[in-house]
Amino acid sequence: MRVISVVGLSKSGKTTTIEEIIKELKRRNYSVGTIKEIHFHGFKMDVEGTNTHRHRMAGAGTVTARGDSETDIMYDHKLDVNTILSYYAEDFVIMEGVRDTSAPKIITASDEEGIEAKWDDTVFAISGVISTSLKEYKNLPVIDGLTRIEELVDLIEKVAMSPLPDVDRDCCSVCGYSCTELSERILKGISKREDCVIDDLSTTLTINGKKIYMVPFVEKILRNTILGVAKELKGYSHKGEISICIKR
Secondary structure, three states: OOEEEHHHHHHHHHHHHHHHHHHHHHHHOOOOEEEEEEOOOOOOOOOOOOHHHHHHHHOOOOEEEOOOOOEEOOOOOOOOHHHHOOOOOOOOOEEEOOOOOOOOOOEOOOOHHHHHHOOOEEEEEOOOOOOOOOOOOOOEOOOOOOOHHHHHHHHHHHEEEOOOOOOOOOOOOOOOOHHHHHHHHHOOOOOHHOOOOHHOOOOOOOEOOOEEOOOHHHHHHHHHHHHHHHHHOOOOOOOOOOOOOOOO
């Protein structure tokens, strides 16, 4: 899975640009998923008075509405981006309005002030309304998603990457950088996605089939604990893999 985020002020062309990106990726035979950030504090999928809302009010945590053509699973809290992404299996996931991620970003804007309002060093291209009057900004390409979508998706294919774990720098900076800083270096061609050591840890943890990210010191604790117990058991061998399944 490769991920990017499209960010920008309202009426800057975000959704229109994303629509064209999705169509072009689909034309290239990729599967595509999306995540939409709702920038409205009071937003809820459910509304008062519905049966699912009554379930929530009675104390249910996760509530699912299952219909003939759609299934909606509603949590009672905001999930972090990587937790959400763990439910996706598409080739590409395009996020709209998501900024709390180290994923590469496209800014859509109506003017230069709109670019600056959303600017950070994980931005790799500019699009949206301003692309009809501007061709370059701070050495980054400005590409019209309506008339030059193939060029924009060519660039997305080149720079989009699997999501970095986005763990706190105080927990892990083994590569020497925060996840956002590493993303910036990857986009500049200084570092590689493979420089994230979390992907190469010798101990992995999965829960219900989903990989759980561990920072190196947590992985070391888990690994040493398991090995310490396993070494005392008859049949232990230092060769091969150890698998443990805990059912609840």
